Amino acid sequence: MGELGQLDPAKLYDVLVVGGGNAALCAAIAARRDGASVLVVEGASKFYRGGNTRHTRNIRCAHDTATETLTGPYSEEELFQDLLRMTGGKTDEPLARHMIRESKEVLVWLTEQGVRYQPSLGGTLTLGRTNAFFLGGGRAMLNELYRTAERIGIDVVYDTPVTALEIDGGVFKSATALHKGVPHKLRAKNLVAAAGGFESNIEWLKEYWGEAAENFLIRGTPNNRGTVLRMLLDAGVQETGDPTQCHAVAIDARAPKYDGGIITRLDCVVFGIVVNKNAVRFYDEGEDIWPKRYAIWGRLVAQQPDQIAYIVFDASSLELFMPSLFPPITADTIEELAGKLGLDPEVLGKTVSEFNSGVRPGNFNHADLDGCRTEGVxxxxxxxxxxxxxxxFYAYPVRPGITFTYLGVRVNLEARMIMNDGSPAENMFAAGEIMAGNVLTKGYAAGIGMTIGSVSGRMAGRGAAKNAHR
Structure with missing residues (x-):
C-alpha cells in the first residue's frame, strides 16, 4: 500500500474514500473490483484504524436458509418489520427495503473478501438465527478487509485527517488532508465519505444535550468528531436524522472516556432492576429481548440526574449474562450495597421491597419473553x-455509552448524496454512520450498524466506480 509521501501529487484517482472502517473498506474494495483506482484516507493511526468496527462482533442480514453459523432463515420482511419496530415506523422505506434486499448478498460477499464467521455466542443475546458473528470479532474482520485492499491494489494512508473539501455546486473537486504536519491536496473523480458521526465531539453533543454530554462515555475512538459531516453540510448537502438520536447503551461507569468498546457494555439490565441516584426505578427493565432493546438504555440513563444509574440484582442472576471488564460491586444486604453505591439505604431498601412484592409467579426463561411480570408496581x-x-447482592454503576450519532447526509438508492435543492450530487457518495440516519431515525438492534455500513459501502463503491468510467 502506498504512503502519501510516495504518491504522485498530480495523480488523479477515480475514487477517494475518506474514512477507514467497515463502510470505507467495503466501498474501496467494491470500487476497486469494478476497475477504479482508489485512495483510502484514514485520520487515525494504523493501530486505531477502523473506528467503531474495531469493537463490533456481528452483522444482521437477511438470509433465506440456515448456514453453518446461522440457525435458521431471516426473511427480508422480518428484518424490515424489526427495523420498523425499533424506529417507531420512521425510516426511508424505499432505501431501507433496498438495503435489506442488498444485505442478502453481503454475507457471501464479505466471505469473498476474506471475512470468516463463527457460531453465535450463547447466553442472553439470542442472535443465532438473525446475526452472523465474525470469527475473532470486528478487528479480525477489519484486518481481513485491509489485507484484501492491499492485495488488489488500493492505496491506504493513516494519520491523515481531511481538513477541507472543495465542493462546487454539488461537484467534488478535491480534498485537503494533513499528513505529517503538511497539507496535501488530493484529487479524485469521485468522493465516498465514510468518516463516521460526531459522537466524540462533546461540544457538538452539548448543542443538543446540554451539560449532560460531559458525563457521556464514548465507546469508540476520539477520532469521530464529525469534521467531514460538518464540511458536507456546510457545502450544501441535505441533512437527515435527528441530532439528539444516537446508538447509546448503558456501559460500566468505570469505563474510560474513550474506546472502552464492547467489553464495558452490560447485558444484565433484564435480570434485575435499574435505579437512578435517588435509588428509584425509572423504566421497564423487561420490555423486550435484549438485542432489540439494549440500545434504549443509554438514552434513558442520559435523562437521569447526573447521568448515572445502577443495575441491582442478586446471586440467582450472576451467571446468566456476559460480565463487564470490571467486577460488580457486592454486599450481603441491600442496605450495605446502597452504602457502597452512595445511595440512600432506606430508599433503596424500599424500592427493592416494593418491587419484590409486585413480582408474580411464572416460568422464568432468560432466552425468551417469558411473561414473568410485576403487578401494582x-x-x-x-x-x-x-x-x-x-x-x-450485586450492582453495576452505568453511564450512557455513545456508539454513533444519527445525524447525517441524505442519500438516494445509489448511496449518492442529495443536495439541499433536492438534486443528486454529481460525484459524491456516502456510506456507514455518516448516512445511517436515513434508515435509523431512532432505536437500534444488534448488528444493524454493520449491515448499513457494509451494504452502503458496496453501493457507494460501485456507484463511484461506475461514475468514474462514464
Whole structure:
C-alpha cells in the first residue's frame, strides 16, 4: 500500500474514500473490483484504524436458509418489520427495503473478501438465527478487509485527517488532508465519505444535550468528531436524522472516556432492576429481548440526574449474562450495597421491597419473553421479573455509552448524496454512520450498524466506480 509521501501529487484517482472502517473498506474494495483506482484516507493511526468496527462482533442480514453459523432463515420482511419496530415506523422505506434486499448478498460477499464467521455466542443475546458473528470479532474482520485492499491494489494512508473539501455546486473537486504536519491536496473523480458521526465531539453533543454530554462515555475512538459531516453540510448537502438520536447503551461507569468498546457494555439490565441516584426505578427493565432493546438504555440513563444509574440484582442472576471488564460491586444486604453505591439505604431498601412484592409467579426463561411480570408496581417489569432476595447482592454503576450519532447526509438508492435543492450530487457518495440516519431515525438492534455500513459501502463503491468510467 502506498504512503502519501510516495504518491504522485498530480495523480488523479477515480475514487477517494475518506474514512477507514467497515463502510470505507467495503466501498474501496467494491470500487476497486469494478476497475477504479482508489485512495483510502484514514485520520487515525494504523493501530486505531477502523473506528467503531474495531469493537463490533456481528452483522444482521437477511438470509433465506440456515448456514453453518446461522440457525435458521431471516426473511427480508422480518428484518424490515424489526427495523420498523425499533424506529417507531420512521425510516426511508424505499432505501431501507433496498438495503435489506442488498444485505442478502453481503454475507457471501464479505466471505469473498476474506471475512470468516463463527457460531453465535450463547447466553442472553439470542442472535443465532438473525446475526452472523465474525470469527475473532470486528478487528479480525477489519484486518481481513485491509489485507484484501492491499492485495488488489488500493492505496491506504493513516494519520491523515481531511481538513477541507472543495465542493462546487454539488461537484467534488478535491480534498485537503494533513499528513505529517503538511497539507496535501488530493484529487479524485469521485468522493465516498465514510468518516463516521460526531459522537466524540462533546461540544457538538452539548448543542443538543446540554451539560449532560460531559458525563457521556464514548465507546469508540476520539477520532469521530464529525469534521467531514460538518464540511458536507456546510457545502450544501441535505441533512437527515435527528441530532439528539444516537446508538447509546448503558456501559460500566468505570469505563474510560474513550474506546472502552464492547467489553464495558452490560447485558444484565433484564435480570434485575435499574435505579437512578435517588435509588428509584425509572423504566421497564423487561420490555423486550435484549438485542432489540439494549440500545434504549443509554438514552434513558442520559435523562437521569447526573447521568448515572445502577443495575441491582442478586446471586440467582450472576451467571446468566456476559460480565463487564470490571467486577460488580457486592454486599450481603441491600442496605450495605446502597452504602457502597452512595445511595440512600432506606430508599433503596424500599424500592427493592416494593418491587419484590409486585413480582408474580411464572416460568422464568432468560432466552425468551417469558411473561414473568410485576403487578401494582410503577414502572412495571413486563418480563424476567424475579424477586431480588438471594444474597449476596450485586450492582453495576452505568453511564450512557455513545456508539454513533444519527445525524447525517441524505442519500438516494445509489448511496449518492442529495443536495439541499433536492438534486443528486454529481460525484459524491456516502456510506456507514455518516448516512445511517436515513434508515435509523431512532432505536437500534444488534448488528444493524454493520449491515448499513457494509451494504452502503458496496453501493457507494460501485456507484463511484461506475461514475468514474462514464
Amino acid at each position: 410503577t414502572p412495571p417489569k413486563s418480563n424476567w421479573a424475579r424477586k431480588i432476595e438471594k444474597a449476596p
